[in-house]
Amino acid sequence: MNQVILYTIITLTAIGIVAAVVIYFVSKKFAVQEDDRIGRVEAILPSTNCGGCGQPGCHAFAKAVVDAGDLSVLHCPVGGNAVMKQVGEILGIKVVERDPYVAVVRCSGSFEYRKKTNVYDGAGSCKIAAALYSGDTGCAYGCLGMADCVDVCDFEAMYMDEKTGLPVVIEDKCTACNACVKECPKNILELWPKGKKDQRVYIACLNEEKGSTARKDCAVACSGCSKCFEACRYDAITMNNNLAVIDPDKCKLCMECVDTCDVHNIITANVTPEKIQAANEQRLKREDRARKKKEEEKIASQAENQKGNETSQA
């Protein structure tokens, strides 16, 4: 009996030793040479595997960065400038700092402003509803409110506001990974530069219908009245298909446009009401001056005309 146990132990140990030797040499022979920088870069990355960089995951991003040896295109939005700087140090490249972004919701059509015209009864997904028809309200551009964006968010940075039926982005948690932007079938979510002192201004409407139709469907729709367009001193606002759009690259955050909107649908973030008020007063003063100047010019030209007439008569 004891012998059997002894033999078994000896045989198994022998097999184990032989196998270990074989495996050792095989692993030496067929070892995969990986750049050690890949591992180091990956260790710095946030390991969320969110895909916000455009790569399938953090390892793939690290590999792509090391292979490319260039950081002009590749950027980890979750880690931001701090992480990218460290990555640059490992690779020995200088990294240009990028402005941080945040997702914004470009629809203000809450239950209160945008009445339901029918009841959607299909599968509970915005993508399916959008493929089926234009939506359960009159507005074909607005939020469908079935929270595809919230479901896809890996950072718990979004939630549905039950009162308004619209998604809300929690600014501090949003990493600008782009997942919600890609998910939304109505393109309501958009990445927006976080801005100086985290201040932003954007128009929360995408309705391209004519003003009267748009307002019939939603009380806060952009009617394309061009008031904000005219107020902007920096050409940051453009009018396209009855819709005003702010270009964040040109916007100087002067906030003068905010109060021109008659439905208060130019949304600001982290801006004090005092600043908006001050900006508005400044704008009104400027407009006043411009008007007075115009009137004076008009009077002057009229006087000149009269003078001219008198001299010709004489």
Added chain:
Amino acid sequence: MLRKRKTKKAMKLHKHKTFKLGGVHPDDQKISSGVAIIALPLPKVVTIPIAQHIGAPAKIVVQRGDMVKVGQIIATHEGFVSSNIHTSVSGRVGVIEEVMDSSGFKHTAISIRVKGDDWDESIDRSETLVEEIKLEPKEIVTCIMNGGVVGMGGAAFPSHVKLSVPEGKHVDYLLINGVECEPYLTADHRIMLEKPKEIIVGIKILMKALGVQHAIIGIEDNKQDAIELFERLLQKESSITVEALEVQYPQGGEKQLIQALLNREVPSGGLPSDVGVIVHNVGTTYAIYQAVQKNKPLIERVVTVTGKSIKQPSNFLVRIGTSVIDLLIAVGGVPEDTGKIVSGGPMMGKAIADLDVPVAKGTSGILVIPKDEASRAEIYNCLHCGKCIEACPMGLEPYHLLLMAKKGNSKRAKEEHILDCIECGSCSFVCPSNRPILDYIRLGKTQIRKEKKV
């Protein structure tokens, strides 16, 4: 229950043909089949969408304020796969704007305020049967194209495109689809009963245009009167036969009908002409008769307005562009217990979100579903019972396609032939967990099409 159904199926198998793969048996509810077609009084305004067919939308050729006569072209076809649009009423052209149509999206439409009923002189409005086919095959196709005829079974595919068989393909059979497998709908059934002679001339026109020697009319055996009528009328005709088919959904699908009647299988991604067959619906055949023999374009169609709580389920001859609300008023108004109003049948139709939606060339019925039947039941997890696979007439794995579409895996979905899905809804119909299978498959298909465009 299941065993009972199977024995019933086995008994019937000896009698009539049907397709082999999958299929379901929804309750057929043809409550309006005994009601003769009535012409609906002219509406005050019609709204005629310019995209009523598959293919490019037509190009508008009228302006606001123009006076038009019935049958006049108001939008011409753009390219080959497109169709002419004619005005269905006489009167003054009103606003041309985007309105909601039965697709659920806003599309451009021409509204016309009705004044009198003044027809274009070239249209023969008499009821006399014109049997002699004077035109040559090519002229027939042109005539059908000018008449704006599209498939009236629902998909609204331009008929002249179907008749222009690509070179190198040989067509030997013409199939006429009188199946009408959708529950509730009876428009095709009534047309077969009331205009059989015209349909037979229409078949002869199609046979001449295609140069085929054989035509088969396929009719499900719940329309015994229509089968007998055609058998009687076709006693002397050797080239046209009538075939009774076992009742099974979706037999009206082109590919299923070909399999049922000729036992030929259309290859994946292929067309019926790949197996030498062209299929036309009976309603389309009647429209073709009118376009070729009477020079009457497609300006009106038969629409079934039905539902369990509707007072008088009816079959109306409706001018294209009449709004759905006019049809509902004609049957005694919208019942109080209405849950959903569907354009088309209960299986493939689409709920409409607005009662001002106009009747288009492809609108075969308006179905009012009571509240207790309209809402979807609670969704449970997939049991992997395989019922959807058994029901799928295309031999697909619906539960699997749902998962792929949900995950956005278009590549895998394509490999699993998601594009072969005919969207008949049999999978969702049989699912014991009430899963929205078709919804997701449709989503997967749109995703693939979008990616193709990019």
